[in-house]
Amino acid sequence: MLGFSINTLSLFGLVLAIGLVVDDAIVVVEAVEHHIEKGLSPKDAAFKAMEEVSGPVIAIAIILAAVFVPTAFIPGITGQLYQQFAVTIAVSVIFSAFNALSLSPALCALLLKPKKKGTGPLQKFYDWFNRVFGRATDGYVSICGSAIRKSKTSLILLVGVAVLAGLAGNKLPTGFLPDEDQGFIFAGIQLPNAASLQRTGEVARQAEEIILKTPGVKYCSSIVGYSMLSQVQNTYSAFFFISLEEWSKRKKPEEKYEAIKASISKKMAGIPGAIGFAFPPPAIMGSAPPAGSPSFWKTGPARTSPSSPIT
Numbered sequence: 001m002l003g004f005s006i007n008t009l010s011l012f013g014l015v016l017a018i019g020l021v022v023d024d025a026i027v028v029v030e031a032v033e034h035h036i037e038k039g040l041s042p043k044d045a046a047f048k049a050m051e052e053v054s055g056p057v058i059a060i061a062i063i064l065a066a067v068f069v070p071t072a073f074i075p076g077i078t079g080q081l082y083q084q085f086a087v088t089i090a091v092s093v094i095f096s097a098f099n100a101l102s103l104s105p106a107l108c109a110l111l112l113k114p115k116k117k118g119t120g121p122l123q124k125f126y127d128w129f130n131r132v133f134g135r136a137t138d139g140y141v142s143i144c145g146s147a148i149r150k151s152k153t154s155l156i157l158l159v160g161v162a163v164l165a166g167l168a169g170n171k172l173p174t175g176f177l178p179d180e181d182q183g184f185i186f187a188g189i190q191l192p193n194a195a196s197l198q199r200t201g202e203v204a205r206q207a208e209e210i211i212l213k214t215p216g217v218k219y220c221s222s223i224v225g226y227s228m229l230s231q232v233q234n235t236y237s238a239f240f241f242i243s244l245e246e247w248s249k250r251k252k253p254e255e256k257y258e259a260i261k262a263s264i265s266k267k268m269a270g271i272p273g274a275i276g277f278a279f280p281p282p283a284i285m286g287s288a289p290p291a292g293s294p295s296f297w298k299t300g301p302a303r304t305s306p307s308s309p310i311t
Contacts, residue, residue, distance in 0.1 A: 004084045008180075013088030020064065021092050024057050024100035032108040037115075046109040054101060061097035065090045179280050181257035183247070187211065187240040187264055188228055189276035195236040200224055203274045204238040210267045211242055216255035217264075219243040229279075242278070 004010050031049035036042060071086040073079065117123065147154045189207055191200055201224050211220045220242050227237035244250065244260065253259060261278045268276030 002087060009084045010088050013085040017089045017092035021096040024096045025104045027053055028100050028104040029108060032112060036112060042112045043109045046105045050105050057097055057100050061093050064093045180283060182281055183244050185242045185261055185278050185280055186228055187242055187278040189238045189274045191236040191274045193236060197225055197235040200236055200238055203271060206271055207240065207268055207276055211240060211264055214260055214263050216245050216250045216260045217242055218245045
């Protein structure tokens with residue numbers, strides 16, 4: 001309904017929302033169980049529980065929506081990144097609150113019954129599990145108590161963990177937007193300034209042969225006289241839209257996304273009299289020139305020539 005696809009951002013929002021969605025229903029069920037254990041009937045327990053938890057459930061939904069909805073209106077690239085994530089969580093939280101205030105108490109009144117302790121093998125398993133869980137809980141509480149009493153040692157350990165996290169973080173590669181295998185890549189060539197369109201066309205045909213012979217490439221469409229990165233029409237640039245084979249068909253190492261891109265760039269770099277390379281499409285179309293593009297191609301629409309001409 002909102003035009004979002006099933007991508008990394010929307011799935012991340014759904015994964016995070018799973019915990020938020022079930023929380024409200026768990027609160028209702030636990031409250032009803034608590035009153036059933038005190039002797040109330042399931043129906044009366046449901047009414048009593050809803051008198052106690054309806055306000056908190058509504059407040060939680062409003063607070064979470066108030067936190068995430070405004071981020072959907074952030075302008076620019078940041079807004080595009082957070083919009084799907086924020087709206088996914090906000091809508092999920094609203095559904096969760098509606099479910100907790102309507103379906104969950106009704107099901108509790110119909111399905112929950114006062115429990116009687118059984119004597120079968122399943123009850124023995126429950127008793128064993130409760131004993132083990134109780135011991136684990138007591139051990140965790142004991143460790144936390146010791147850590148609180150020995151605050152200096154705890155702070156030293158915390159600082160050590162923070163330092164290790166910082167060292168590990170500095171060694172990990174970083175990037176603003178991830179480079180994903182979207183099933184296609186771009187390529188471009190640039191000749192010396194004022195090179196004729198015919199000369200550019202001949203070089204473009206050589207580049208096409210290189211691209212189509214690369215394992216994993218299915219189609220190649222060429223546009224002679226246009227630079228994708230600078231978005232300028234001229235006689236000395238050409239642009240290639242490269243469609244790759246289906247993901248299921250690209251099993252060999254040389255048919256992987258990064259390998260295809262590197263192979264095309266390496267072979268196109270050997271074309272005499274021109275500069276050529278392959279580059280990935282941006283994760284968000286129209287956001288910015290792809291990473292790894294030469295600086296002389298990262299120009300705006302008003303620019304008509306590269307800053308470093310080829311001689």
